[in-house]
Amino acid sequence: MxxxxxxxxxxxxxxxxxxxxxxxxxxxxxxxxxxxxxxxxxxxGPKGEDMSCVAALSYVYEHETRELSKRLTATQHHHHDLSISTLHVHLSDADCLEVTVLKGKTSEVQAFADAVISQRGVRHGQLNIIPASEDGSAGEHD
Missing domain, CATH: 1.10.1220 (Arc Repressor Mutant)
Known part of the structure; x- marks a missing residue:
């Protein structure tokens, strides 16, 4: 150091x-x-080195938007190699929150997040990327 x-x-x-x-x-x-x-x-970001990362994608969506739940599930299945786990929370009669933990190359994770956040009916979305080594560890504080 x-x-x-x-x-x-x-x-x-x-x-x-x-x-x-x-x-x-x-x-x-x-x-x-x-x-x-x-x-x-x-x-x-997208212009930098395509490094390994872990990430949390959080988004709020209107669950009654036509076919949205089906499209979100299909997106996750198409990227099953990136998605580790998803937490689903009912916020109200109309809104749900999902938090998806992802692991992969930053470009693939960003593309997945963009595909989810850009869906009609997804109101808010945020991706938090954390660099990781090839084994998935995110490093430690010194």
Whole structure:
């Protein structure tokens, strides 16, 4: 591990300290490392290296939208190699929340998420990608 020094303005440092306290980081260094890791994953995105990842796709949909449940299930079956598990929650008479855990290459995971989120009747969708080694481990905090 390398030790570096940075110059940072007071307001930005106050923000890091607030984030550290809010999330329970043991040090500023750990907070900064996580911020940088998160940004690197965001920047890699579709144009970056096609790395192995684990991901959580969460989305809210109107279960009575014509054939939507059937289309979502078909999408998951067509990508059975990516989908590890899905949690289904009834939010109201009209809405359901699903959280799907995925594992694979970032491009494949992103394509799967896009195919789900773009369906008519899916109101909200978010994909959280976490880089992983080939064996699926997501690494540890230092």
């Amino acid at each position: 390398q030790r570096i020094s940075i110059t940072i303005d007071d307001d930005l440092l106050a923000g890091i300290d607030a984030l550290s306290e809010l999330r329970g980081y043991s040090s500023r260094s750990e907070a900064v490392r996580d911020i940088v890791r998160e940004r690197l994953v965001q920047e890699a």
